[in-house]
Amino acid sequence: MVAAAKMRRAIEAVLKTRTYANLSWETVLHLSSASSDNGKELHQLLAKREEIKKVGIVLITSNRGLCGGFNTAIINKVHQSVKLHSQPTSTPPEEGNVEHEFIIIGKKGRAVRKYYDYEIVAEFSKLDIVSEVSEVIPIAKMIIDDYLGGKYDKIMVAYTDYVNAGKQIPRVKQLLPIDITAQDEYLGVVGEDTKVGLDKKYVEIKKGKHLSDEQYIYEYTFEPSPLEVLDEMIPRLIEVQLFQALLEANASEHSARMTAMHQATEAAGDLVNELTLFYNKARQASITAEIAEISAGANALAE
Numbered sequence: 001m002v003a004a005a006k007m008r009r010a011i012e013a014v015l016k017t018r019t020y021a022n023l024s025w026e027t028v029l030h031l032s033s034a035s036s037d038n039g040k041e042l043h044q045l046l047a048k049r050e051e052i053k054k055v056g057i058v059l060i061t062s063n064r065g066l067c068g069g070f071n072t073a074i075i076n077k078v079h080q081s082v083k084l085h086s087q088p089t090s091t092p093p094e095e096g097n098v099e100h101e102f103i104i105i106g107k108k109g110r111a112v113r114k115y116y117d118y119e120i121v122a123e124f125s126k127l128d129i130v131s132e133v134s135e136v137i138p139i140a141k142m143i144i145d146d147y148l149g150g151k152y153d154k155i156m157v158a159y160t161d162y163v164n165a166g167k168q169i170p171r172v173k174q175l176l177p178i179d180i181t182a183q184d185e186y187l188g189v190v191g192e193d194t195k196v197g198l199d200k201k202y203v204e205i206k207k208g209k210h211l212s213d214e215q216y217i218y219e220y221t222f223e224p225s226p227l228e229v230l231d232e233m234i235p236r237l238i239e240v241q242l243f244q245a246l247l248e249a250n251a252s253e254h255s256a257r258m259t260a261m262h263q264a265t266e267a268a269g270d271l272v273n274e275l276t277l278f279y280n281k282a283r284q285a286s287i288t289a290e291i292a293e294i295s296a297g298a299n300a301l302a303e
Helices: 002-035 070-084 107-117 133-148 200-210 227-303
Strands: 053-061 099-105 119-124 152-164 167-176
Touching: 002 133, 002 227, 053 070, 053 107, 053 133, 053 227, 070 107, 070 167, 070 227, 099 107, 099 133, 107 119, 119 133, 133 152, 133 167, 133 227, 152 227, 167 227
Parallel strands: 053 099, 053 152, 099 119
Antiparallel strands: 152 167
């Protein structure tokens, strides 16, 4: 019951922010495209690094267990992603593999160090209900500063995408550099009926409506300059995308916990019924044995 109440609040928060996350992404896509100078990006957060030596991963898990395979699924997903992208991008390849460091949100994320021996450089507390974007600003500031400072060549965020109460999908999404050529498939795209989740057909309709360059051809005037405008807009986009990922993870966590507790309740009920039947059989056997003993004694006295 507690998990169901928290899930309702978390889902409500997710649905309220998805449209805003989508439109903010659309705005920055148009601004980024319009501000490019002969194919060269005008902002550092848009420029891809030629060589990927170190990757920072923001991992969002829960603080507690009793939520089924929620934490295991996202940790295994990020481990598979690390293995897939650990090959060196430099030439020659003998220079070594790509390094990965983790910034975790939620105590269960510590398992990446316990089971896979990954380095954890920072840990942030996670609230059961996240209501304001200000709660992710310290995380966003840290990863932006580390990226601009050259500590990381790429920033990823690993979270669990909420589809519906019975389905949650672990995802690993690139956060930095912002890739204006890669459109996010689900994050920030709200479905027609949130009870049944999203489907491919509706996502295509939504992307064609909001993210089509053919339908939206704008000419922007930047004041005071493109760099200064992007300098304000892009960090806000990172905060919104990180905030949305945290909301999705919270909704998924509470849904998984409600499902796990429902299954545990049913299993406990089945166990009670089984033990009650076993007790009744043992009790009946004991009564039958006592009656047989009394009958045998009575027969012996009668003889």
